Amino acid sequence: MPEKYDQDARPDEKLLKLFMLLLFNDKEFSLTYLAETINCSKQTVARLLRRIDENYPCHLLERKSNRQKFYHLQRPSMSFKTAIDPAGLRQLALCRDLVKGLLPKEDWELVNMSLQQAKTNLPRADYSSYQDANVGTRLTRGHINYQTKQKQxxxxxxxxxxxxxxxxxxxxxxxxxxxxxxYAPQMLITFHDSLYVSGWIVSEAGPVRILKERPAKFSVHRITEVTAQNRSTEELPVKDLEENADFGFLRDEPFKTKIWFSKEVMTYISDRIWSDDQKITPQEDGGIILEMTALSRSELISFVLSFDFKARLLEPSDLAAEIKERLLKTLEKY
Structure with missing residues (x-):
C-alpha cells in the first residue's frame, strides 16, 4: 500500500476541504491540482469526488482534456439577500495576500476560505466579473515562522x-x-514583520491589579505558553496604541531629537511621517534636518545607524556620544 501523502489529516477533513474548495470557486480544477491542494493522492481525491457527487445536492461535472481530468461543481441556485460590496471584498483579498507568511498557515487558510465563502454572496450581476487574483504579496528578509505559535x-x-x-x-x-x-493582553501588533502583544503585567491572584506603570510588549515568537485565566480585565484601562504619534515602538520618556540626513536619503525621509510634530528643514549641502519627538533611545540609535554615513544625530548630545562609542567598538571588530 502506498504511503499516505498527509499522515495527520483525517478523511473527513480532506472531504470538507475538497467540498469547500469546489463550492466556493465557480471554476473547474484539474485532478492534479486538487491532489496537490488537498495534499493526498489522485486516487483519494477521485474517491472523495464520488462521495460528494453521490451525497450532496450539487452536480459534479467532469471533463477530459489531454489525458487530464477536470472537475467543476455546479452549485444549487440560491437567492442571497446579503449585500456584499465587490470593491470591499477585493480590499479584503489584498489584506489576505499581504499577511501571508505572517499568520500561521492554518489561520491564513481560514481567512482565504472565508473570503471564498463571502464571494458566493456577491450579487449575481457582480459574481461573474469579480476577480480574486493575487495582486499583492509580502516580502521580508529573515522572516519568523509562526506555524508553531498557533496555539499561543x-x-x-x-x-x-x-x-x-x-x-x-x-x-x-x-x-x-x-x-x-x-498578564492582561489587550492588542496584537505587527511591527517590522514581527508579531507582538501589548498589555498589562498584573497581580497573580485575586482581583486583577496593574503592577507596572506602562503596558508591556512581548514578541509572540518568544512566548512559550499561554494559559487563559477566568479573571476579568474589564476594569483595566485600554491603551490606544494609535494615539502614540511619536517615534518609537518601545516606550521611554519622550524626548526631542534632531537628525541630519544627506541628499541621498532625503527623499525617503521626507516621504514618511515619523512623528506628528516632525519638522523637516532643507540644508545648504542638499540634505535635510529632521526634528521630532522620540520615545525610545535604543530604537533611535538603530534608526540613525541604519543610514550609515548618510545620517548624523545632532541632538540629544549624550545619545550622539553613545552612537560614536558604538561605532568605535564596531571598528575594533575590523
Missing amino acids: LAELEKCILNRKSCMLSYQKDLNGEIKNYA
Missing part, C-alpha cells in the same frame, strides 16, 4: 476578546531563562 496566538486572541487575564511564559533570549507573568 489563539489563546491570546481569546483573552483579548473576552477581556480575561492569562499566565504567560516568555523566553527573551534563545538560551535564556523562561519567566512567567500574570
Whole structure:
C-alpha cells in the first residue's frame, strides 16, 4: 500500500476541504491540482469526488482534456439577500495576500476560505466579473515562522476578546531563562514583520491589579505558553496604541531629537511621517534636518545607524556620544 501523502489529516477533513474548495470557486480544477491542494493522492481525491457527487445536492461535472481530468461543481441556485460590496471584498483579498507568511498557515487558510465563502454572496450581476487574483504579496528578509505559535496566538486572541487575564511564559533570549507573568493582553501588533502583544503585567491572584506603570510588549515568537485565566480585565484601562504619534515602538520618556540626513536619503525621509510634530528643514549641502519627538533611545540609535554615513544625530548630545562609542567598538571588530 502506498504511503499516505498527509499522515495527520483525517478523511473527513480532506472531504470538507475538497467540498469547500469546489463550492466556493465557480471554476473547474484539474485532478492534479486538487491532489496537490488537498495534499493526498489522485486516487483519494477521485474517491472523495464520488462521495460528494453521490451525497450532496450539487452536480459534479467532469471533463477530459489531454489525458487530464477536470472537475467543476455546479452549485444549487440560491437567492442571497446579503449585500456584499465587490470593491470591499477585493480590499479584503489584498489584506489576505499581504499577511501571508505572517499568520500561521492554518489561520491564513481560514481567512482565504472565508473570503471564498463571502464571494458566493456577491450579487449575481457582480459574481461573474469579480476577480480574486493575487495582486499583492509580502516580502521580508529573515522572516519568523509562526506555524508553531498557533496555539499561543489563539489563546491570546481569546483573552483579548473576552477581556480575561492569562499566565504567560516568555523566553527573551534563545538560551535564556523562561519567566512567567500574570498578564492582561489587550492588542496584537505587527511591527517590522514581527508579531507582538501589548498589555498589562498584573497581580497573580485575586482581583486583577496593574503592577507596572506602562503596558508591556512581548514578541509572540518568544512566548512559550499561554494559559487563559477566568479573571476579568474589564476594569483595566485600554491603551490606544494609535494615539502614540511619536517615534518609537518601545516606550521611554519622550524626548526631542534632531537628525541630519544627506541628499541621498532625503527623499525617503521626507516621504514618511515619523512623528506628528516632525519638522523637516532643507540644508545648504542638499540634505535635510529632521526634528521630532522620540520615545525610545535604543530604537533611535538603530534608526540613525541604519543610514550609515548618510545620517548624523545632532541632538540629544549624550545619545550622539553613545552612537560614536558604538561605532568605535564596531571598528575594533575590523
